[in-house]
Amino acid sequence: MAVVIAGVTYTAVKEVSSKLKKQKHKHYMAMLTKGDLYIGNSLSKTQAVSRLKSSDKKNNNVWSVSYTDAGTIAREARKNKTPIGPERDKGKSSAEGYYHHFPLI
Numbered sequence: 001m002a003v004v005i006a007g008v009t010y011t012a013v014k015e016v017s018s019k020l021k022k023q024k025h026k027h028y029m030a031m032l033t034k035g036d037l038y039i040g041n042s043l044s045k046t047q048a049v050s051r052l053k054s055s056d057k058k059n060n061n062v063w064s065v066s067y068t069d070a071g072t073i074a075r076e077a078r079k080n081k082t083p084i085g086p087e088r089d090k091g092k093s094s095a096e097g098y099y100h101h102f103p104l105i
Contacts, residue, residue: 026064043062
């Protein structure tokens with residue numbers, strides 16, 4: 001399933017995550033819509049950090065191919081402070097569609 005938001009095509013993460021993990025890019029635009037996670041265009045490390053630091057908190061999600069890559073950009077977005085997390089939504093530690101994330105509160 002795919003959606004187009006602001007001219008960017010996002011695809012459901014469950015449809016593309018294994019393929020993207022084999023690509024050269026480490027970070028991708030991400031969007032939460034109706035409780036589902038969608039993946040968009042690839043991002044450089046600098047673009048990923050910038051997106052996380054954006055004041056547009058609703059649309060600043062980034063999906064990274066690994067826990068380590070996600071932690072790296074979260075740390076840089078927090079000005080090298082230890083990132084919060086990783087966490088999953090309460091009670092959803094093994095539920096499909098819930099992913100580890102680093103909130104930038």
